[in-house]
Amino acid sequence: MAAAGSDAKVEADELPDFDEATDDKGAREDGKDGGGHGTGAITASGFRDFLLRPELMKALVACGFEHPSEVQHACIPQAMLGTDILCQAKSGMGKTHMPEDLDASTQETVSVLVLCHTRELAYQIQHEFKRLGQFVKKIKISAVFGGHPIDKDKEMLKNGCHVLVGTPGRVLQLVREEALKLDNLKRFILDECDRCIDELGLRRDVQQIFIKTPRKKQVMMFTATLTPETASICKKFMTEPHEITVESQSKLTLHGLLQYYVQLEEKQKNKKLIDMLDNLEFNQVVIFVKSVKRALALDGLLNECNFPSMTLHPESDRLSSDPPRSKRGKGNGKRGKGNGEVAVDVRLDKLQAFKDFKKRILVSTDLFGRGMDVERVNIVINYDMPETSDAYLHRVGRAGRFGTKGLAVTFSSTQEDTKVLKSVQERFEVSIPEMPDKVDTTSYLNA
Numbered sequence: 001m002a003a004a005g006s007d008a009k010v011e012a013d014e015l016p017d018f019d020e021a022t023d024d025k026g027a028r029e030d031g032k033d034g035g036g037h038g039t040g041a042i043t044a045s046g047f048r049d050f051l052l053r054p055e056l057m058k059a060l061v062a063c064g065f066e067h068p069s070e071v072q073h074a075c076i077p078q079a080m081l082g083t084d085i086l087c088q089a090k091s092g093m094g095k096t097h098m099p100e101d102l103d104a105s106t107q108e109t110v111s112v113l114v115l116c117h118t119r120e121l122a123y124q125i126q127h128e129f130k131r132l133g134q135f136v137k138k139i140k141i142s143a144v145f146g147g148h149p150i151d152k153d154k155e156m157l158k159n160g161c162h163v164l165v166g167t168p169g170r171v172l173q174l175v176r177e178e179a180l181k182l183d184n185l186k187r188f189i190l191d192e193c194d195r196c197i198d199e200l201g202l203r204r205d206v207q208q209i210f211i212k213t214p215r216k217k218q219v220m221m222f223t224a225t226l227t228p229e230t231a232s233i234c235k236k237f238m239t240e241p242h243e244i245t246v247e248s249q250s251k252l253t254l255h256g257l258l259q260y261y262v263q264l265e266e267k268q269k270n271k272k273l274i275d276m277l278d279n280l281e282f283n284q285v286v287i288f289v290k291s292v293k294r295a296l297a298l299d300g301l302l303n304e305c306n307f308p309s310m311t312l313h314p315e316s317d318r319l320s321s322d323p324p325r326s327k328r329g330k331g332n333g334k335r336g337k338g339n340g341e342v343a344v345d346v347r348l349d350k351l352q353a354f355k356d357f358k359k360r361i362l363v364s365t366d367l368f369g370r371g372m373d374v375e376r377v378n379i380v381i382n383y384d385m386p387e388t389s390d391a392y393l394h395r396v397g398r399a400g401r402f403g404t405k406g407l408a409v410t411f412s413s414t415q416e417d418t419k420v421l422k423s424v425q426e427r428f429e430v431s432i433p434e435m436p437d438k439v440d441t442t443s444y445l446n447a
Helices: 002-014 054-063 070-080 119-132 150-158 168-176 193-198 200-210 228-235 266-279 292-304 339-355 389-396 415-428
Strands: 085-088 112-115 141-144 163-166 187-191 218-223 242-244 257-263 284-288 309-312 361-364 377-382 406-412
Touching: 054 119, 070 085, 070 242, 085 228, 112 119, 112 168, 112 200, 119 141, 119 163, 119 339, 141 150, 141 168, 150 168, 163 168, 168 200, 187 193, 193 200, 193 218, 193 228, 266 292, 266 406, 292 309, 292 361, 309 339, 377 389, 389 406, 389 415, 406 415
Parallel strands: 085 218, 085 242, 112 163, 112 187, 141 163, 187 218, 257 406, 284 361, 284 377, 309 361, 377 406
Antiparallel strands: none
């Protein structure tokens, strides 16, 4: 993250400034931003207290949501007021926001644009928005991302779309080819904003899309991990944003999540993993590895050992959401029905199969590490140590979501692994002990 932060400084001046006259008016003299920090100022016992529209309340009830999380307490009222929002909150707390006042009756142009860094996350957000908008008449919610025929995306846009979710590369391509008009956009939303800003290729795409939007609009950005450098760049897209941040890094950890590590040699990992899957009680488990090759090998081993697992990973080790930029120009962008297109369909089918509980064990790269929400996952195993403390936080956040219990176990086999584990404990002020021989089932399994 440090390297990304330094790169972020280099290109900060390249960002379009939509309100030069205001400069830094978003910061008060006391150093606090205009909207204030924290989440303690607003209290509500339920979603009804927010006076949401009846269609949205009906959807919340249908989806089983009863009480807002802390971050929802802070975000929803500000979002309803049209305030720009920069939100940092722990994983699994429901940061993704469905616009409350969306009107599908007047026009069929895109009024809400949501950008995120992977196809899988775009697919998931679209699904959640459809659930929340199921009782809004005539609402059209779609997703676009690389690997699918762009002609189908163009046809969809011709038929009308109110909420569009997409990866920056595909959205920019549609804008350049004038298939996507953003003249009537009211809300610009960036999910996992640190990833989209810190990765320079993604940031360039986001910037180019942003300058095609109207000057007057609401901008909202969300993530669990946010450095001061990245936050500073995010605020250049905004006007006097309301900031919702954690007071200390320790508050990013999930309170219901039990965390352990296992010290072992590389050659001992397979046996230890099999023993754990035999002895632990789980609904669904996600096992993270560092490469596609290792994901395929481990998935094969588990199936040989009668653990019916599945694997989810990008076509290559690169975790971007679209074709390599060197192969993507300003042309017509047409692609035949080749292997890439089939691979995307397979990835989304696999993701949905896991969400539908058709498989209980998922072996994945960091592709699944950010934003992905599968309700029944209660165990995460870091078969390979993540490279950074940020990656660790996002990975283990797949379990213990929305205040539920969960278990995270990390294998440590090298000195570098030990350093990463130490940095995790120091940064998030959490003690991660060595895993005992027996773990009480009630400590990580919800009743």
